[in-house]
Amino acid sequence: MAQVAKLIDVTKCTACRGCQVACKQWNELPVEAPPKEMAFTGTLQSHPDLAPNTFTIIQFFEEKDDTNTVKYRFRKTGCMHCTDAACILVCEKKALTKLENGIVYRDKDKCIGCGYCAQNCPFQVPKVNPKTEKATKCTLCGDRIANKMKPACVTTCITGALDFGPRDEMLKKAKKRVETLQKQGVANANIYGEKELGGTNVIYVLADKPEAYGLPADPQIPLTATLWQQYGKPIGAAVFCASFATTLFAFFLNRKKDLAPKLHHHEGGKSHGV
Amino acid sequence: MAYSDNDRFPRFGKAARVVHFTHLISFFVLFFTGMSLYFNFLSPLNLLFGGASSAKLIHRIAACIFFFGPILGICLNPKGFFLVIREITHWRKEDFQFIVTFLHKFFGQPHEVAPQGYLNGGQKLNVYLLGFGFLGLSITGFVLWFPQYVPISFALWCYPLHSLLAPCLTAAVLGHGYLGSFHPGSGASWEAIWGGTLSRAFAEHHHARWAQEVDSQLGRTRR
Ligand code: HEM
Ligand code: SF4
Ligand code: SF4
Ligand code: SF4
Numbered sequence A: 001m002a003q004v005a006k007l008i009d010v011t012k013c014t015a016c017r018g019c020q021v022a023c024k025q026w027n028e029l030p031v032e033a034p035p036k037e038m039a040f041t042g043t044l045q046s047h048p049d050l051a052p053n054t055f056t057i058i059q060f061f062e063e064k065d066d067t068n069t070v071k072y073r074f075r076k077t078g079c080m081h082c083t084d085a086a087c088i089l090v091c092e093k094k095a096l097t098k099l100e101n102g103i104v105y106r107d108k109d110k111c112i113g114c115g116y117c118a119q120n121c122p123f124q125v126p127k128v129n130p131k132t133e134k135a136t137k138c139t140l141c142g143d144r145i146a147n148k149m150k151p152a153c154v155t156t157c158i159t160g161a162l163d164f165g166p167r168d169e170m171l172k173k174a175k176k177r178v179e180t181l182q183k184q185g186v187a188n189a190n191i192y193g194e195k196e197l198g199g200t201n202v203i204y205v206l207a208d209k210p211e212a213y214g215l216p217a218d219p220q221i222p223l224t225a226t227l228w229q230q231y232g233k234p235i236g237a238a239v240f241c242a243s244f245a246t247t248l249f250a251f252f253l254n255r256k257k258d259l260a261p262k263l264h265h266h267e268g269g270k271s272h273g274v
Numbered sequence B: 001m002a003y004s005d006n007d008r009f010p011r012f013g014k015a016a017r018v019v020h021f022t023h024l025i026s027f028f029v030l031f032f033t034g035m036s037l038y039f040n041f042l043s044p045l046n047l048l049f050g051g052a053s054s055a056k057l058i059h060r061i062a063a064c065i066f067f068f069g070p071i072l073g074i075c076l077n078p079k080g081f082f083l084v085i086r087e088i089t090h091w092r093k094e095d096f097q098f099i100v101t102f103l104h105k106f107f108g109q110p111h112e113v114a115p116q117g118y119l120n121g122g123q124k125l126n127v128y129l130l131g132f133g134f135l136g137l138s139i140t141g142f143v144l145w146f147p148q149y150v151p152i153s154f155a156l157w158c159y160p161l162h163s164l165l166a167p168c169l170t171a172a173v174l175g176h177g178y179l180g181s182f183h184p185g186s187g188a189s190w191e192a193i194w195g196g197t198l199s200r201a202f203a204e205h206h207h208a209r210w211a212q213e214v215d216s217q218l219g220r221t222r223r
Helices: A018-026 A086-090 A116-120 A142-146 A152-156 A167-183 A223-254 B014-038 B040-049 B052-076 B078-088 B093-100 B102-106 B121-145 B152-179 B187-194 B200-206 B208-217
Strands: A004-009 A057-064 A070-077 A096-098 A104-106 A127-129 A134-136 A162-166 A190-192 A202-206 B008-010 B197-199
Touching: A004 A167, A018 A057, A018 A152, A086 A096, A086 A116, A086 A223, A116 B152, A152 A162, A162 A167, A167 A190, A167 A202, A223 B014, A223 B152, B008 B200, B008 B208, B014 B040, B014 B052, B014 B152, B014 B187, B040 B052, B052 B078, B052 B121, B078 B121, B093 B102, B093 B121, B102 B121, B121 B152, B187 B197, B187 B200, B197 B200, B200 B208
Parallel strands: A004 A202
Antiparallel strands: A004 A162, A057 A070, A096 A104, A127 A134, A190 A202, B008 B197
16 A cells, blocks of 8 residues: 555644544544643643643644744644654564554554653654553544545644645645745745655644754654664673573582582681682 | 681671562562563563563562662661671772682682682672662663653663663672572572571681681680
């Protein structure tokens, strides 16, 4: 199956948050426990972060400009469905896999909720539900895709900010959009996800540098994750096996030897302590 | 007091011995509950602990015993702890001589050793290895448990460190355990960590300088 992609064009998004609702509804995700304080926290963002039952949110980046008016930027966040996916590298339980169509799929039954993926994802996307002991994240609506439907969030999007289709088509569309934006004077317009992390299956059209939207400019699989999985583990296993084999060897070598200390009856001096 | 071949040499108090064995048990519980995360093919180990979820819980319970046990031990017997600290920070020529002949000892080959103190050179090194292993695994382990309370860049380093320290420390513990149990030469030191005292023969062989100190402290004069 050809690679698919979801295109998120932030320049068309109005932060209506229909996608948040559609995602909850399709995936049957209950509301998160409401915060204790319902008071205004200084942002229009609905939830502080992604959460075990919240696979996508519109994240807000608000700042005041020179004239003291608030400038809004917002971006629909969620799993990027990376090709070089850190979450897959660190999941020893093989609960995360890259499907042929590009989806980073999580097998609920294999996941034990260790949280390694949550910490090592360059975007901190997966969240572990402490009750179920499972990590969750956007599924790219794999179940809908398999039935020739578009993801729930895409279907519901009213402004055309979300689209879904073959990855090359989505890329072509994104490039055209960036060209248009630049012609209209949005000089910093760019595509995010074309090359990042091996090419992600969620692609953004951004109106400004990635950092302005809380995205790392050059996301990488953490060096520590590579050291851990590709070097640390085999080295640790080798050290353990070497020690086990040496000790076992010494055990059989020494077993019958009479090395027990005997009384000397002399003052100090050299002892051949074995 | 008269000197006797049957004299015992007091070495470890009750607190130290109880802590040593609870620490030992918690260590191996940690090892076996951690290993299924190290290599997925070791997952059947979880059956010993009632499944992946309870293995995870037991890893955390054992971690608390592993970490707070020795701290409690130090509080119960601070003098013993500072004695060990003083020993490991004072190195003599004979300590190095001991280390040079360590492999001979381990494989039961004949060798000469200068009289050793309360801790011999090898035991001093062992305290460093196990001590730093203990601290390293505990710190990184608690970070893996509560990653949300530390900067993410620090937490990320704790994963490979915890993962690497676990088998390396176990490797050291295997050698340590063998020397203190089945090794025909030094295995009798088991009596010290189990019962608290050493025989005269063993003390004079392995810790000649210390044995003399104990004899003179207790006024045990030779014939
Ligand atoms: C205070 C001490 C310790 C604490 C708090 C601790 C905690 C943890 C935590 C939270 C994890 C992550 C997996 C999970 O959620 O269950 C873990 C993994 C692990 N622990 Fe520990 N641990 C401690 C000591 C030890 C010791 C002494 C050993 C072995 C001798 C050990 C071996 C392991 C192994 C092998 C893993 C898996 C590493 C990997 O996935 O590569 N731990 N530990
Ligand atoms: S965004 Fe994070 S969770 Fe999603 S595929 Fe990439 S590394 Fe995995
Ligand atoms: S929490 Fe689940 S998916 Fe994430 S690394 Fe652990 S087992 Fe894998
Ligand atoms: S693709 Fe599906 S799971 Fe992912 S954010 Fe959209 S609706 Fe939610």
